[in-house]
């Protein structure tokens with residue numbers, strides 16, 4: 112990792128360029144400028160143009176402009192999405208298609224203005240992928256893709272059982288030369304996390320490889336907002352008198368009402384379950400909030416209907432002042448649903464699902480979440496974003512999606528309530544939804560939290576919070592709020608809105624987002640000093656080109672920027688194995704190997720099918736592969752030196768969840784996709800595989816092989832209660848030892864997990880009191896003499912996984928459940944196998960979730976610290992951080 116000091120070069124350059132004394136320099140057109148984008152010939156932005164454009168149809172004029180060879184794109188691959196008007200400025204937003212299929216995240220925009228009655232192009236830009244070459248014929252059916260998405264992209268086994276896959280649609284995912292993919296909606300219920308699941312999963316339509324999943328529910332997190340109004344203000348509501356003389360919250364008084372559509376409609380779910388509100392639209396039987404008289408009484412205050420309806424009107428009027436008719440920009444009806452519960456319990460949250468706002472809340476601690484106008488503004492802004500830049504809800508683009516929702520939500524609230532920007536509470540989000548807690552304690556986020564990308568970026572991999580969409584949002588929104596505090600609401604809201612609607616595209620990162628705001632400021636003809644203010648706000652928040660390379664780390668990078676963060680690596684001797692998507696080929700994931708002392712990683716597997724779950728004993732790699740057309744899972748093997756080709760060791764119709772190798776012995780966990788049951792299989796040399804966990808009413812999971820033994824976790828239900836214990840097989844004698852259950856100190860049996868063999872010991876995790884914290888147990892390798900290496904309790908806390916060598920046990924730990932800072936992300940710890948103190952392994956500040964233990968004290972892991980996911984290693988623990 113190179114370290115370069117943060118400079119104000121960009122600000123200085125801008126100041127120098129603009130600091131011409133005297134006249135209105137900012138109105139002079141800047142010289143034309145072209146910014147390239149890695150991986151495509153089409154420029155990220157061409158600005159500073161003043162080229163005459165055709166006078167007829169605007170879309171045709173935009174396409175004609177893009178014929179120019181400097182764009183390197185074919186206008187026939189563009190379909191118009193929308194035209195945005197801002198005074199005399201007009202922008203056409205296009206979506207890219209490749210062989211008639213939508214390209215995920217591909218959008219391009221062309222900007223026009225009028226100069227002396229003449230239409231001119233002022234610039235164009237976005238994200239158009241020129242290197243795509245995709246055969247549009249799927250070999251995997253949508254139905255199979257749905258099953259694969261469900262089984263492989265929903266990690267939580269319990270949640271997975273509730274998940275249903277909806278109808279698939281073919282799209283092109285822009286990796287390498289493009290991947291033909293099914294987009295599959297997944298819907299279900301994560302009972303442990305107490306929240307619904309609604310995701311778009313993307314599955315390779317030729318190999319069946321799951322690619323990634325994007326959350327469709329834009330949640331606000333566990334704490335939040337308030338509403339006569341919950342706060343006692345008397346509100347005037349636009350309602351509708353029905354034929355039966357009842358009144359309902361149906362607002363047809365806004366300019367967008369055209370006699371047929373364009374209402375603001377607020378429904379009362381009457382305590383209905385939030386899981387019934389995940390489909391687009393409003394479910395049959397859900398009625399608009401209704402009152403027998405014109406006075407909507409206390410029940411409508413309590414449900415949130417009054418606040419949601421009033422707030423939606425405020426949001427509509429705010430966006431109308433920015434030139435927008437409704438969330439979709441076309442005056443479409445705006446729907447809100449209040450008073451949903453979590454199966455009868457208070458649902459302390461709110462979300463936008465792509466078509467409507469849904470508000471929970473109510474209960475001892477919170478008002479309805481509709482009681483916070485900033486929360487209402489936030490949710491409805493997600494609707495504006497969906498219908499403009501459509502920022503993908505993952506990683507940095509997702510954090511900008513959240514950041515813009517916060518920015519506008521807070522802007523709407525401070526304007527409507529007349530809160531001065533100098534008020535310390537003005538920057539707080541959701542400060543009003545609590546019944547008793549003070550604003551600062553109640554708030555979800557603070558746009559004045561002064562976070563700097565380089566210093567404060569939360570190094571999560573995509574396995575947490577969709578890659579930090581909430582966790583990293585204030586880095587970007589903080590810069591926007593700084594600008595608002597300095598330039599005022601009127602000016603700033605206009606350029607941020609212009610950036611969102613006329614410059615940003617779905618996969619933008621923070622630096623793209625900054626460029627969009629600066630381009631919008633230039634296009635809006637902001638004077639030089641204001642544009643310096645804009646640049647300085649982004650500098651102050653660390654958003655400068657290459658900022659992610661300035662974050663310090665203490666590990667050696669083996670593979671930089673993995674695009675798959677869901678698969679555990681493995682290591683033995685001086686060799687590691689891992690999985691990555693290949694940016695240059697059509698195959699989605701392949702197995703890599705390399706040496707822990709560094710050097711280039713080489714590919715061990717072909718790219719024609721999905722390869723995952725790699726393991727090694729230092730001599731060969733084994734992994735799971737499947738060619739989905741047959742719904743067949745294969746265990747493949749290849750020597751690490753690559754001297755002989757890949758061989759198929761085993762093939763099954765059941766899902767192979769993990770595989771381990773030791774010399775000529777292989778063991779794996781097989782999951783029946785119909786029943787969800789797991790069994791452990793063993794194959795010795797060229798012999799037939801044997802189901803070693805076969806036993807009535809019991810399942811086998813998490814196999815481990817070492818020193819001529821096989822261990823696995825036995826899971827069995829007795830009298831309705833699950834029991835988990837390690838089992839050890841001696842491969843030479845066939846002796847099978849079921850370890851006695853560790854004595855429970857609570858109401859439920861102790862829970863064991865992840866048994867790992869070393870040459871002399873068996874180690875595993877155990878929770879003796881059912882509180883979710885664990886300890887580490889160690890026994891002799893034959894299962895005798897079990898003793899606690901680390902006692903169950905706060906020292907170990909909440910582990911993610913465990914692995915061991917002949918000298919050390921490595922565990923991943925959540926030291927807290929606060930993910931508000933890097934310290935709350937899972938970190939690696941190590942304890943000597945012979946006993947000793949548990950110590951930090953690497954001082955890297957970010958996520959260290961998936962790992963493997965190597966020889967001695969070495970570990971290899973996926974690290975999220977440097978704002979992307981790297982495969983890294985250390986030879987031993989850092990000890991003190």
Ligand SMILES: [Zn+2]
Pocket residue numbers: 329330331489490493513516
């Ligand atoms: Zn949100």
